[in-house]
Amino acid sequence: MATQFGERIRELRTKQNMLLRQLASKMDMDTSIISKIERGDRQLKKEQIPVLAKLLSANEQELLTLWLADQVMDVVKDEPLADEALKTVSKNIKKGM
Amino acid sequence: MATQFGERIRELRTKQNMLLRQLASKMDMDTSIISKIERGDRQLKKEQIPVLAKLLSANEQELLTLWLADQVMDVVKDEPLADEALKTVSKNIKKGM
DNA sequence: ACTATTTTAGCCAATATTTGTCAAGACAAT
DNA sequence: ATTGTCTTGACAAATATTGGCTAAAATAGT
Numbered sequence: 616m617a618t619q620f621g622e623r624i625r626e627l628r629t630k631q632n633m634l635l636r637q638l639a640s641k642m643d644m645d646t647s648i649i650s651k652i653e654r655g656d657r658q659l660k661k662e663q664i665p666v667l668a669k670l671l672s673a674n675e676q677e678l679l680t681l682w683l684a685d686q687v688m689d690v691v692k693d694e695p696l697a698d699e700a701l702k703t704v705s706k707n708i709k710k711g712m
Numbered sequence: 713m714a715t716q717f718g719e720r721i722r723e724l725r726t727k728q729n730m731l732l733r734q735l736a737s738k739m740d741m742d743t744s745i746i747s748k749i750e751r752g753d754r755q756l757k758k759e760q761i762p763v764l765a766k767l768l769s770a771n772e773q774e775l776l777t778l779w780l781a782d783q784v785m786d787v788v789k790d791e792p793l794a795d796e797a798l799k800t801v802s803k804n805i806k807k808g809m
Numbered sequence: 810a811c812t813a814t815t816t817t818a819g820c821c822a823a824t825a826t827t828t829g830t831c832a833a834g835a836c837a838a839t
Numbered sequence: 840a841t842t843g844t845c846t847t848g849a850c851a852a853a854t855a856t857t858g859g860c861t862a863a864a865a866t867a868g869t
C-alpha cells in the first residue's frame with residue numbers, strides 16, 4: 616500500500632533530481648530499500664527521519680507527522696470502527712494521557 | 713501503561729465475580745497473561761476479542777473500539793505531533809483510503 | 810533495436826519483537 | 840502460618856521486521 620510518507624519522500628527527491636542510488640548512498644542503505652520505502656512496501660525507522668529530512672532539506676516535523684499518520688493508518692485501515700477509535704484517542708490525548 | 717481495553721475487561725470481569733483464572737481457563741490461556749492484558753502490559757490478539765466479548769457478555773464493538781484506540785495510542789503516545797497526525801488520518805479515512 | 814541507467818521484486822540471513830510457559834513473589838483473608 | 844488470588848520476571852519459542860544481494864523489469868538516450 617502506498618504511504619503518505621513514501622510519496623512525499625519521492626516527491627522531494629525527484630524534485631531535486633536526486634537518484635534513488637544517490638539518496639541510498641547518503642543514507643548508507645541499499646537502493647532497493649529506499650525504493651520500497653518510497654512505495655510503501657517498507658517503513659523507515661523513526662530514528663532515520665531526521666537524517667532523511669536533512670538530506671532532502673525537508674521539514675522534519677512534516678515528515679514525522681506523515682510517518683506517524685502512516686503508522687496509525689496501518690492500525691486502523693479496514694476497520695469500520697476506525698473513526699470511533701480515533702476520536703477516543705484524541706480525547707485521551709487532550710486529557711494529557 | 714494502563715489501557716482502556718484492559719481496564720474495561722477487568723471491570724466487566726469483576727462485576728461478574730469472575731476470577732482471573734476462570735476467565736483464563738475459558739480463554740485457554742495462562743492466568744498471568746490475562747492479568748497482564750488487564751493491566752496493559754500485553755495486548756490481546758485481535759482475533760480473541762470476539763471470544764472474550766462473548767465470555768464476558770460484553771459488546772464486541774465496544775471492546776474492539778477500545779482495543780483499536782489502545783493500538784493507536786501506542787503509536788502516538790509521547791508524540792508532540794500526535795494530534796496533527798490523527799487529523800491527517802481522519803481526513804484520509806473519510807476520503808475512502 | 811541496443812545500451813545504459815534506474816527502479817522493482819524475490820529470496821535469504823540477521824535482528825528484533827511478540828508470545829506463551831513457568832516459577833516465584835506480593836497481598837489479603839482467615 | 841495457610842490458602843487463594845493476582846502480579847511479576849525470566850526464559851525459550853514463535854513470529855515479524857529489517858537490510859542486503861541479485862536478477863528482472865521499466866525507462867531514457869542513441
